[in-house]
Amino acid sequence: MRAFADWIGRQRRRTAMLEASDLARLAAVLDRPAPPAEVPPAWHWACLAESIPRSNLGPDGHPKRGLFLPPIEAPRRMFAAAEMSFVGPLLPGRETELVETIADVTEKAGGSGPLTFVTVDRTFSQQGEVRVSEHQTIVYAAAPPAPRTPDAAPSPPADWSRETVTDPVLLFGFSAATANSHRIHYDQAYAMEVEGYPGVVVHGPLIALLLLEAMPARPLTRFAFRALKPAFARETITARGRLIDGGAELWAETGGAMLMKARAEF
Numbered sequence: 001m002r003a004f005a006d007w008i009g010r011q012r013r014r015t016a017m018l019e020a021s022d023l024a025r026l027a028a029v030l031d032r033p034a035p036p037a038e039v040p041p042a043w044h045w046a047c048l049a050e051s052i053p054r055s056n057l058g059p060d061g062h063p064k065r066g067l068f069l070p071p072i073e074a075p076r077r078m079f080a081a082a083e084m085s086f087v088g089p090l091l092p093g094r095e096t097e098l099v100e101t102i103a104d105v106t107e108k109a110g111g112s113g114p115l116t117f118v119t120v121d122r123t124f125s126q127q128g129e130v131r132v133s134e135h136q137t138i139v140y141a142a143a144p145p146a147p148r149t150p151d152a153a154p155s156p157p158a159d160w161s162r163e164t165v166t167d168p169v170l171l172f173g174f175s176a177a178t179a180n181s182h183r184i185h186y187d188q189a190y191a192m193e194v195e196g197y198p199g200v201v202v203h204g205p206l207i208a209l210l211l212l213e214a215m216p217a218r219p220l221t222r223f224a225f226r227a228l229k230p231a232f233a234r235e236t237i238t239a240r241g242r243l244i245d246g247g248a249e250l251w252a253e254t255g256g257a258m259l260m261k262a263r264a265e266f
Contacts (some may be wrong), residue, residue: 004105004116007070013099014048018126020092022046025177029170030213039090041212041220044124044132045205047090048098049179061183067117070105072116072139076195077182079087079204080117083224084134090124097125103135113143143179144196148229150256156249158240162214165236166202174206199232206258207237211250214239218266225250225262 024035026046039047058064065071090096103119117139124132134141171185183190184201191197204227212223231237231254241250241264250262 002105003107004072007102007105007124009102010068011099011101012068014050015097016048018047018090018092018094018096022049022177023092025173029177030209037091037092039092041086041223042084042205042209044090044134047124048096051179052181057181060091060190061181061187067102068149069102069118069120069138070104072118072140074114074116074142076141076143076145078139078141078230079136080133080139081137081224081226082134082208083203084132085222086132086220088129088131090126090131090242093125095128099123099125099255105146110141110143112146112208114139116140120137137256145230147198148255152260155240155251155253155258156242159213160209161218161238161240161244163236163238164210166231166233168200168251171200171202171206171233174203178205180204197230197232199234202231202233202235202237203261206240207252208262209230210237210239211241211252212264215241215248215250215264218264220264220266222247223262223266225258229257229259231259 017027020035022173023039023046026043052063056064056067060077060092062077077189101121103121105115108115108117117137120136122136123130134177173183180203184195184197185203186200188200191200208225238253247263247265250264252259
């Protein structure tokens with residue numbers, strides 16, 4: 001029998017007003033001049049943030065395992081991938097329901113040790129209709145991260161490219177805008193001495209949003225990404241992309257290493 005099988009199907013929901021101030025905070029982090037009138041693709045990460053009592057936070061700054069997510073013992077947690085669909089616009093100033101469901105828990109063998117993948121389905125609804133749905137994958141690892149190495153193969157030719165210099169201020173602002181208290185994103189001593197990273201880690205969702213911000217404006221129906229390697233504060237992340245049939249192929253790089261691959265559908 002699979003470990004944590006009885007956690008599959010566990011669900012939680014909450015309803016709250018989608019505040020324009022949530023979008024304003026993220027707009028400021030992304031250096032947009034003003035908050036948008038609708039929630040742009042993937043900006044739902046800044047909406048309906050849950051307030052977690054400090055007594056319910058674990059040593060890594062995340063909510064303790066065993067509250068909603070299963071009590072996985074592996075100490076390192078990372079945002080591995082997401083697939084999302086945009087059915088209609090989310091609008092600020094409206095009551096919004098968020099439903100989260102644990103869809104699967106899978107254990108696999110990784111190159112540096114066992115990995116546990118938890119997939120969570122998330123839906124955002126307004127006026128009884130689902131507007132945004134997301135299939136989110138979180139990975140837990142016991143072993144320290146392997147050193148990042150440059151890729152042997154060159155990246156494909158790009159139709160556009162945008163560079164972003166990361167720093168602790170950007171990471172702190174994004175953590176605040178998305179209510180992410182994971183210590184690897186702001187506590188350098190913890191990131192290096194406890195989790196074994198060479199520095200403060202750039203959020204996977206932030207890299208994904210940099211890809212979308214660099215892309216020429218298009219109405220999206222779907223967006224999916226997979227994190228490949230971590231990036232660290234003070235590195236320059238280059239978001240590139242090119243048009244393909246029905247959408248765009250996106251990727252992020254730094255120092256000759258591919259950090260993330262993504263696909264957008266129009």
